[in-house]
Amino acid sequence: MRPISNLDVFILTFNAAKREIDIPVFARHLYNAFGQNASSLPELLAISLQEMAPLAQAFIGSYVLNPYFQRYESAVNTAAAMFIAREERQSRPVDNPYTLITTRNVGMTGILLFARELEAVQGLRTAEVGFGAGDMANKGAVGLRILYRKDNEDGSLPISTELTFVSAHLAAMEWNLSKRNKNWESIVSGLIFEDPKKTSERSSTQHKLHNADDSETQEPLLGQEITQKAIHDVSIYKPGSHLFISGDLNYRVSKSSPAPNSTFPNLDPESPNHFSRFLSRDQLNAEKAAGRTLHGLSEAPIKFPPTYKLVPSPKSLIQRGSSQTESEDDGSDKFEWSWAVHRWPSWCDRILFLEIPWWARETAGDIRMNVTAYDAFPAVRSSDHRAVFLRLEIPMLEPAELLPTEYAFKTELGTDGHQPIDPRIKLPFPIDFRSRGHRAQVKKWESTIGWLMLVSQSKQGIVAFVVLLLVGLGTWWYQSR
Known part of the structure; x- marks a missing residue:
């Protein structure tokens, strides 16, 4: 059994409320996040954005959106340079520690990918789906898929692992629970990284050429199995790839808006209304447990307050809920906030991931995703959301090492129906070939x-x-x- 190296990945999700970020403020928050339970910069960094720009600019895309993307690039490299200067005690800042690999957007939902080593990122593929009005992308999801290559711990030949990042913005409002679940179905069915028809046809052709001498009775069945595998591989649940879903998923703690006398969460750990007690009402956890959304995905324990909906307010106007004073070293963003009274404070902004499958742990050892931080940024004046970040160490498993074994297929598909089937074995929804x-x-x-x-x-x-x-x-x- 070979020693397994880890890949240090940092994922951030932020609903920017259609405004440009304040670069020094955002960079300071990133700098603090980089240092949480870590003494080095992450190797790979993905930023998931929602409402990243006004709708008109988002629909036009291309160069009109570049100023918005560039501000995040500046913030990332400013934060990284500050971190390196602190850790290595360098007097001169380092220029651009991160390389921006790519930016993609579907309407107002965007994603940026950064790497410390440009050559390590290979085979970039993208996908997008819209599920707003008329299937336009005022709401939607955009995905990136890459192969990351690095040296093994024992000095042997470099190894590669595949990663799939999805940035999503689901339907808003407390009462739109079923629509959020439907949006998730659209992501599974429609966020595909190749044309499934071409993939299926190519797979069938290759199979026929390879098995030209096989008996006719076996070929149709085997061909069908290969075709299904090819279709599965273009989905977000590609069995040989790690998967990360981040975004403003908009799941709330209630199906209705708060009444005027509703009790809101607060930050006092001794209070019966501490925010942790509201987690039991979280729609995402309930719907996931019921098998209606985010199938098979895991999430680190939530220890931060609800990330939506915040409003800046003068101290004299804070009447209920929680408030927080933000103080920057340069005093650039100091204010107080409270919960908006017409929305339930909720954990709308989330990051989830696929855990290492049990069949891979049986052969590669009992290895798992190692989460080192899952937290929220302080509030910023430009948005009614707090950004959320996840940092984790990902085992560098080759795509082939993640593939289900024959025993895994038999075990998963042979369940009695009470145990959910791993989505890497069977997709929760069929692929939409027209997507x-x-x-x-x-x-x-x-x-x-x-x-x-x-x-x-x-x-x-x-x-x-x-x-x-x-x-x-x-x-x-x-x-x-």
Whole structure:
């Protein structure tokens, strides 16, 4: 049994409320998070964003969104340089400790991936799905899949492990529980990293060529099995890949808005209304236990207060709930906050992961994901959410080492129905073969709508649009005479 190296990964999720971040403030919070239970920077860093920009800019995408992404890149490298200077006592800051590997967005939901070693990241693939109005991406999910390569602990040949990161923004409002679950179904069915039709056809063709001399009675069954495996591999639940789901999942602690006399959580550990007592009402935990959402995923214990909905407020106006004074070394973001009275304080912002499967632990040793930190940033003035981060050590298992064994298939599929089947064995929902094509068509409309919205936001834009429209109509009339 070979020694297993670990990969140090940091994942952050933040609902930015359609505003640009304050770089020094965000960098200070990142710097503090990097130092929580750690003395080194993570090797890989993923930032999951929701409402990262106004809807018009988000629908247009490309260069219009770059200023928003660039602020996070600046904050990450500022924080990392501060951390290195502290740990290594360097007087001169280090330039760009992290390389931004890629940025992707689906509407207002985005994801950024950073690495300390650029060459370690290989085979980048992306996927997206929208499930807002008309399947547009005012709500949706975007995914990245990579192969990370590093040296083994014993100095042997480098090893690789595959990672899948998903950033998601599900339906809002307390009463929209079933819609959130439906959004999750759309992610499982529609967030696919290759065209499943092409993958299935290629897999079947390769099988037929490889087994040209096999008996006809065996080929259809074996071909079907390979096709199902190929389809499974394009999903978020690819058996050979680690999976991380992060975002504003919007699960609340109630199906209705709070009444005027509702008791809110607070930060006093001695109080009967301490926030930890509200965790038993959390919709996500209940729906996951019932097998209706986030199938097979694990979450570290939550020890931080609800992350939504916060409002900055003068001290004299704080009447109930909790408040927190934030103090930066540079005094750049000092204020007090309270819970909004029309929304239940809830753990909307979450990060979950697939644990190492039992069949891999049987062969590679009893190894698991090692969570070193799961916490929330202090409140920031620009958003009504607190950012949440997860740091963990991931065993460097090759994709083949994570694959289910024949015994695992028989064991999982042979359950009596009371035990949920691992989604790496059987998908909780079927793959939607039309998803990628449908998404491409909807995206064209989003770009047009985005430009129309942007133009309509200024008088000059409206005038320019009317002039262009009149010129176009005049040209058409003249040519049609």
